[in-house]
Amino acid sequence: MDSIDRDLINRYQGDFPICARPYLQLAEEVGCSEEEVIQRISAMLEDGTLTRFGPLYDVEVFGGQFTLAAIEVPEDRFDEVTEIVNSFSEVAHNYARNHQLNMWFVIACEVANQTDEVVQRIEQATGLKVYPFPKEKEFYINLRFDV
Known part of the structure; x- marks a missing residue:
């Protein structure tokens, strides 16, 4: 780079x-x-330096919903489950955490009541329980990573 x-x-x-x-x-x-x-x-x-390139819309302004979600993924399945979760168009980003719930991701749905259906589809595809944490309050922190 x-x-x-x-x-x-x-x-x-x-x-x-x-x-x-x-x-x-x-x-x-x-x-x-x-x-x-x-x-x-x-x-x-x-090459994976960027995982996404495009605008970020506030889906809630248009009647949608953002939901933070987590899964406890066995280490030997982490790459497999990452690929499955990332294949869902509603998943905005995905990251590993050093925690029992070791995979966290954001679900962005165009319609608020779609979130439960997306959670169920991810559970069916992975065979793992998804724990959704819907946003209750928004905090704007203007996060940047200067490189």
Whole structure:
């Protein structure tokens, strides 16, 4: 990863241009071509540096729901269950924790009452109990990871 990749990642976390040609504007700002910006982002998605690239919508404004969920996954199945959980389009992100409930992920549903159905589908697909923790109150912390 070079300084241009780091700059693109940092801008993606809060300074991404909102305009007709955002990749062109970024290219001009970081000193490369529009095509190179697109290629770099694609490469970072492909190699796993980025797991997602796109806007984050507040689904609740549109009548949906965010729910934090956790599963106790046997260590020998962790990679398998990660792949299954991540295959659900409603799963926003997934991470390991050093805890009995060692896999945590966010479910984002377009309609609030879909969450229970998604939890049931994940349980059926994994054979494991999913513990949902619906959001009760939102705290805005503006989390960034400068690279």
